[in-house]
Amino acid sequence: MPARPRAARLLIAAVTTALTTVLAAPTTAAAQGGDTRAPRLYKGIVTANRLVLRSEPTDGSRALRFAVRGDYVTIYCKKTGQNVLGNRTWYRLTDGAWAWGSARYIATIGTPPRWC
Structure with a gap:
């Protein structure tokens, strides 16, 4: 397998994992009782x-x-x-x-x- 396509797939996998972790964090905080909303106006x-x-x-x-x-x-x-x-x-x-x-x-x- 050529190095370039393998490196690209690894990079995509790393970015996908990072985004999934970041996007799931507010949901997790809310589920644990943390308030992730902006202050009420x-x-x-x-x-x-x-x-x-x-x-x-x-x-x-x-x-x-x-x-x-x-x-x-x-x-x-x-x-x-x-x-x-x-x-x-x-x-x-x-x-x-x-x-x-x-x-x-x-x-x-x-x-x-x-x-x-």
Whole structure:
């Protein structure tokens, strides 16, 4: 048997074995109780005419960007922050730059976000 075809078959067998091992690993981890999924993200809709999204969950922190009424936002988690009209909850948003928005002006859609 020529050396070249044999070497090619050995290489293909090695690559196939490696891929099978790598692709089976997440299934094995999940079967053993490990969580291989990405963190759950939540949805919300802005209820303020113009909502300032900030670097920290306070109204004195740096403004990063703005959202307007009707904008859908993706929420990573919630945290207690500065009180905004009786609401101390702030949402960590993942849209564009990570920013904090007061829950007073964001209505959640579906499941409420988890705590940070």
